[in-house]
Amino acid sequence: MAEGRGAGSSLSGAVVWLALLGLALGLALLQVRFPVLHAYPADWQLPLGDWLNVLMQWLVDHTKPFFRFLSWVMGFPLQWVSDLLAWLPWSVSAVAAVLIAYQAGKRPLAIFTGVSLLYVLAMGLWPDTMNSLALVAVSVPLAIALGFGLGVAGFFRPRVERFLTPMMDVTQTVPAFAYLLPILMLFGFGPVVGLIAGVIFAFPPMVKNTIVGLREVPSEIIESGLMSGATPWQLFFRVRCAAGLRQILLGVNQTTMAALSMIIIASIIGGSEDIGWKVLSTLRKAEFGESLVAGIVIALMAMVLDRITYGLATREQDMDHDKGFLARHRFGVTLLAAMIAAYGLSLVVPALQVWPEGWTVDPSGPLNRGIEAFVIAAKPVLDATKNFVIFAFVLPLKIGFYKVVSPFTWGFTPTLWHAAFYVVLVVGGAFYARTRGRGGLAIATLSFGLILFFGLTNMTWPGLAALLIYFGYRSGGMRLALWSAAAMGFILISGSYDKAVLSVQLCGLAVVASFIIGSGLGVLAAESDRFSRILRPINDTLQTMPPFVLLIPIIMIFKIGEFSALLAIISYAVVAPIRYTEYGIRNVPKEVIEASTSLGCTRSQLLWRVKIPLAMPNIMLGLNQAIMFGISMLVISALVGTDDLGQIIYIGLSKGNFGIGFLAGIAMAVIALLSDQFCRAWQKRSEARLEGAYP
Amino acid sequence: MSGDVKLSCRNLWKVYGPDPGQYFKSSEPVSDAAQLAARMRSEKHIPAAINVGFDVHVGETFVIMGLSGSGKSTVVRCLSRLIDADHGQVLLDGEDLLAKSNRELIDIRRHKMGMVFQNFGLLPHLNVIENIAFPLRLQGLSPADQRERAARVIDLVGLGGRENAYPRQLSGGQQQRVGIARSLAVEPELWLLDEPFSALDPLIRRQMQDEFLRIQRVLKKSIVFITHDFLEALRIADRMAIMRDGRVVQIGTPEELILHPADDYVAQFTGEVPRIKILRAGQCAEALANRPEGLPQVDPEARVEGLMPLLAANPKGVDVVEGGTYVGTLTAASLVAALAASEGAQAREVAHG
């Protein structure tokens, strides 16, 4: 293992690093002479995409009747529910929703729900919203039933759990778009695809929460159930499930949110008159105002569903079993009575039946003009920001300073002197870090200096592979080195290398930015209660929002392009580091802080020397999450015009080329899994460093 | 005390490890328990209960006491078959519990046994009355019956008025009262308590012990009570067993244990006990040649600890009288003398083993 941290081994480690960096530099310089270094030759690739297509075709040929039958069967409940929701007067549905919201979260949630519904009605988007809701209403119970069943099986049979857990971990790294491909192939077009995708995407949290909920019931509660004379069935349902119910219901909440998110994404295949399609189709026609209006509906829907399911999960019941039937079922009876009353009223007052045309407003016109005006007014500032980010960060990482720097971008023509200055700067910086005893920082400086000079796309593939594998070895020993080699090998052989590099470049930049911004904000939030209170609702909103709603305002202002994608990924990935950093710092043990204060730590010393190091494992978890969120958003931001694997998946989806799209999805999942392994290795190290710090 | 045997436990073994069955293949009784236990330990098995045997009589409070990890919980869980013993017998009313089918076992638990747990084991989603009525509900009793029987035990444990509170809204002491009430709701004959007061702070613990004694005076259950607190054992035990590393080291009344500890281990516990807590009036009285007239009279079996106020009010002492005949006079001086003698004896015992 490379973890021997004696002076000798770190010295020889540094020598290996320098040798590898030298090698990478040499290869990068030689690539002009030997093009094979620059582009991995097509002869050495395997036509995996074609094979996948063949495989899929075979599968489709042999299972088509079965899946089409399933699709046909699932179509019925979906049709019934959407017919029902379409038939119900809006007033009846609205009354029901507000009452349920009241039950889950008292007055504030009821008001919020009411206002959200009014918004939907006033925008004239009621039918689309009901269609989406129908998909949610059918897929969530299915996902819950499936997840609960598998969770129970996993609880009773550890072997089932050992089989399920890695499967679910892998499926969660497969990008959402890529899910749609095989489902589309097997089930055919139509709204059922959204339904199935929703179920498949949403059941894993239910499994996990069910297993945890059942398992964490204290043994004394089980024993007390046994001693109360419970039969095995009573013990399971009345004791174990009942005592773990809260956790299980949290699974319901997570499952609902995942299903909604997937259903919205699935509308990309079209053919459904739902709210996701509304957003997408208007977005494609560059009708940003309309798109935003509909996007807000999705955001509101997500927030309402989240708060209601969460509220129901964590509600403190106070049921009176002594009272009669009416009193015990007060809520159900009230709900039914109110719905019937609303229905009766709607028969008399037609406006309560169908929301009158005259009552709708369409703010998209003024909205469009307002945004237009804003964009024109702020153009200098917006352009300057955009150009700065592109020329200073995006492009250097992509194609290197030596190609980016020009009079047009940086205001001067690069000469050999500039290059020499750059080299001196990088090497000097590394040397300085080394003299301060920060060997790792020195190596990092040299590596990034090299990569930024040539750009990721011009680092040769053997060079990058060597650096990656050795980095894996240093971070997590032989195991991670093998992982890195396997991942790199797959990406090369599958012919995904070029696009994968672009994905890493875009996502890497976004993740680094979100990590820096996020952990910074997290530190502030941990140090200031006021700031934390301001930040929390923003975080909650960003996190419950289905990802592609985030795209809308960004496209409106910055138009299509890499910069918009970058912003979208950052705004989605930034939440995790904020949360984990704040949590980590706030949970540093009090005694440690008191002890340090009594030793005379200043506030900033306390933060930098005590709190942040102790919170490191959590901060690392935040990084891990940021990467995962970043990757899932990366695929979705293909919609705003990126040039990477995500785009390939998107193209595969829209052209119906399963093999190419799915292969890109696998490549993305491989990148995600590898990053996850790296994060775990770093996290383990930061935990090992803290070992023994706590009593 | 020497009534019928309610519960009897014979040659009970519980062994944790990969294959405990191998040690009990032959049906003949184990000849040398200590040797077998040593063999188990050397073969990566943990003998948590080693050849444990004792009787609990009807209406008796039998305390098992020992340090953490000595196997107390294991034994009491074998008695209720929450875990299955590897060897031995548990006889409840003369019938072997270990031979009962699951169905019969559920029936026994529903009607004959109640158990109280260290961390209460309350169901978090049920309120006080629902928790207490839970065993009754499982039996399918009508709601009216449930309510009536639950109300009875609620009053017994003094929780009236908190019926609709949830466990998380109650203090530890109150939660354990719920646990006690629930275990009594089925009107069990055998009452098992596994360190019921260990999670409570000392003042509340003391209070709960008093409650326990009061309840037991009313109900007269047959009780197995687990504790690691010798003073607690002393207050409530009719008889007690001391366990060490899975073995029962000594069984006897608290006085017997204190006055004649079987070994150093027992003596270490008993040594902690202030003598004043166990000496009885008869043991400290001194027959006086010219006894003062008109002193209050006490029974020789009375614990001197309880006589202190009386002694303080009567500087001349109190007469110890057994069935009308004069035994002696208990005075401050005689008490001190008896204490000194007893502590001295104890010190010698500890020194010489």
Ligand SMILES: Nc1ncnc2c1ncn2[C@@H]1O[C@H](COP(=O)(O)OP(=O)(O)OP(=O)(O)O)[C@@H](O)[C@H]1O
């Ligand atoms: N499931 C198990 N697997 C392996 N060993 C166990 C298991 N349960 C208990 N033991 C071991 O059996 C021994 C006795 O445990 P037991 O819980 O009966 O002790 P105890 O006297 O109740 O202690 P405490 O006062 O801490 O409750 C301990 O050494 C314990 O480690």
Ligand SMILES: [Mg+2]
């Ligand atoms: Mg115990």
